[in-house]
Amino acid sequence: MSWEPRPVPSVTPETAPYWEAAADGTLLLRRCPDCELTFYYPRARCPDCLGDDVEWVEADGTGTVYAHTSTETVAAWPEEDLPLVLAYVELTEGPRMLTALQGCDPDAIEIGTSVAVTFVPTATDDVSIPVFEPIDDD
Amino acid sequence: MSTSSDATAYIAGVFEHPTREAPETSIAQLHAEVAAGALEDAGLAAADVDGYLTAGENYQVGRYPPLAMADYLGLDVSYFDSTDDGGSAYVNHVGEAASAIADGKCDVALVTLAGRMRTDERAHPEHDETIMQENFESIYGAETLPQYALAARRHMHEYGTTSEQLAEIRVAASQHAQHNEHALYQDPVTVEEVVDSRVVSDPLHLLDCCVISDGAGAFVVVSEDVRQQIDRECVEILGHAAAVDHHDAGRIDLTETAARKSGPRALSRAGVDHDDVDYVSIYDSFTITVLQTLEDLGFCEKGRGGEFVEGGTLQAPDGDLPFNTDGGGLCSNHPDRGGMTKVIEAVRQLRGEANDPVQVPEATVALAHGTGGYLGTRHAGSTAVLGRVDR
Numbered sequence: 107m108s109w110e111p112r113p114v115p116s117v118t119p120e121t122a123p124y125w126e127a128a129a130d131g132t133l134l135l136r137r138c139p140d141c142e143l144t145f146y147y148p149r150a151r152c153p154d155c156l157g158d159d160v161e162w163v164e165a166d167g168t169g170t171v172y173a174h175t176s177t178e179t180v181a182a183w184p185e186e187d188l189p190l191v192l193a194y195v196e197l198t199e200g201p202r203m204l205t206a207l208q209g210c211d212p213d214a215i216e217i218g219t220s221v222a223v224t225f226v227p228t229a230t231d232d233v234s235i236p237v238f239e240p241i242d243d244d
Numbered sequence: 245m246s247t248s249s250d251a252t253a254y255i256a257g258v259f260e261h262p263t264r265e266a267p268e269t270s271i272a273q274l275h276a277e278v279a280a281g282a283l284e285d286a287g288l289a290a291a292d293v294d295g296y297l298t299a300g301e302n303y304q305v306g307r308y309p310p311l312a313m314a315d316y317l318g319l320d321v322s323y324f325d326s327t328d329d330g331g332s333a334y335v336n337h338v339g340e341a342a343s344a345i346a347d348g349k350c351d352v353a354l355v356t357l358a359g360r361m362r363t364d365e366r367a368h369p370e371h372d373e374t375i376m377q378e379n380f381e382s383i384y385g386a387e388t389l390p391q392y393a394l395a396a397r398r399h400m401h402e403y404g405t406t407s408e409q410l411a412e413i414r415v416a417a418s419q420h421a422q423h424n425e426h427a428l429y430q431d432p433v434t435v436e437e438v439v440d441s442r443v444v445s446d447p448l449h450l451l452d453c454c455v456i457s458d459g460a461g462a463f464v465v466v467s468e469d470v471r472q473q474i475d476r477e478c479v480e481i482l483g484h485a486a487a488v489d490h491h492d493a494g495r496i497d498l499t500e501t502a503a504r505k506s507g508p509r510a511l512s513r514a515g516v517d518h519d520d521v522d523y524v525s526i527y528d529s530f531t532i533t534v535l536q537t538l539e540d541l542g543f544c545e546k547g548r549g550g551e552f553v554e555g556g557t558l559q560a561p562d563g564d565l566p567f568n569t570d571g572g573g574l575c576s577n578h579p580d581r582g583g584m585t586k587v588i589e590a591v592r593q594l595r596g597e598a599n600d601p602v603q604v605p606e607a608t609v610a611l612a613h614g615t616g617g618y619l620g621t622r623h624a625g626s627t628a629v630l631g632r633v634d635r
């Protein structure tokens with residue numbers, strides 16, 4: 107139940123490393139060393155201090171569900187990929203990331219469910235989209 | 245209660261277009277029809293207008309909306325503005341028009357909205373793929389409805405809010421809408437009917453959502469000098485404030501709205517307390533929007549909104565805090581930027597011109613709040629406090 111390949115987001119110099127890393131199986135976040143702030147969505151300047159000394163850091167790729175909803179109709183979304191489970195995942199590094207859950211029974215998802223990132227290919231080889239799947243708690 | 249804020253401005257005229265579906269009427273024509281209606285209500289003429297505001301609704305009237313509409317309406321204005329923050333825009337325009345008048349930039353500010361979301365629903369682009377941050381949202385299908393559903397989910401998780409409590413909000417709106425001959429949905433509904441309606445984005449049901457309508461509305465803001473020259477009863481703008489909430493770098497709290505910042509500021513500027521407020525217009529894109537807004541405005545403790553709305557609190561005329569007596573966006577009208585109807589119904593209440601069965605007795609102070617954008621990612625909150633001149 108995964109829509110592939112997805113439409114390609116518009117990749118810009120500001121975001122290309124993010125999408126390309128995703129194509130290689132890595133979720134990147136940005137971090138401001140001055141503020142010690144790890145943030146999402148990626149942007150060229152720190153949203154706390156507006157400094158441009160921000161670095162890319164590899165995320166662990168795990169987190170927990172902060173909020174979720176199962177939606178039965180979404181404009182231009184393929185019917186076979188519905189219902190869509192939209193979610194905020196609170197990443198292990200801290201930021202809450204708006205994303206989607208897949209590979210799960212929507213009714214089995216709860217706030218606090220542990221999830222891990224996986225990547226959905228797009229029509230472009232060097233761009234993939236991070237989504238999340240439930241994992242077993244250890 | 246007597247002190248009012250700063251320099252004074254007044255709402256002298258309002259008009260809500262009776263249509264809810266207007267496929268044959270251009271959006272510019274809808275603007276013009278409500279402009280004429282609001283000016284007639286105020287007892288003013290187009291030649292008196294020297295300020296003009298519109299959100300512009302996605303440039304549907306043309307590029308540079310205030311210029312396109314000044315041209316269409318034949319206005320000669322010394323002040324114009326087209327701030328567009330979505331649903332809250334026209335509550336913002338109350339404050340912006342009042343500030344422009346206080347600054348001496350104009351004396352008669354005309355404010356118009358028009359939209360055809362019902363007719364043009366499929367042609368209405370929800371996301372612009374070229375906008376960077378929306379790339380991180382539209383790729384996941386993060387449309388309006390599921391964004392508000394996420395907020396509802398989190399609020400239920402943190403505070404135990406129930407679907408039945410959210411349904412109380414729709415029930416109150418529907419009780420009011422039965423008295424509005426122009427309301428899109430005029431039949432009262434029960435809590436059971438709301439929670440038995442189709443789940444569209446869990447935990448939200450179909451009847452937790454507002455209507456989608458074509459429509460238009462306008463109001464006219466005037467200076468003290470102009471007020472003294474016209475016969476129509478004017479409503480005083482006592483205070484206004486706006487605020488934004490957003491991702492906050494990934495620290496977003498889905499249970500909070502910008503109303504917690506705009507509400508206290510607006511009430512403080514107006515010099516009134518919650519107990520002084522006789523009527524509220526609360527932006528009601530979804531039931532959860534109302535619940536969170538009421539909490540954040542301070543009408544009840546944070547997290548207790550569910551209990552607060554139980555038992556008919558919001559139902560006019562006898563509830564403790566009557567809201568959206570026109571039926572609101574939930575039942576009557578949600579024409580694109582819906583803050584316009586929030587302002588209009590507040591003015592009707594203060595003038596004693598609401599529909600008879602839902603007129604709040606001796607309403608002297610009203611609060612109108614708009615929420616623009618999306619609780620799930622970024623939104624604006626705009627609060628206006630209005631009062632009778634003879635309060």
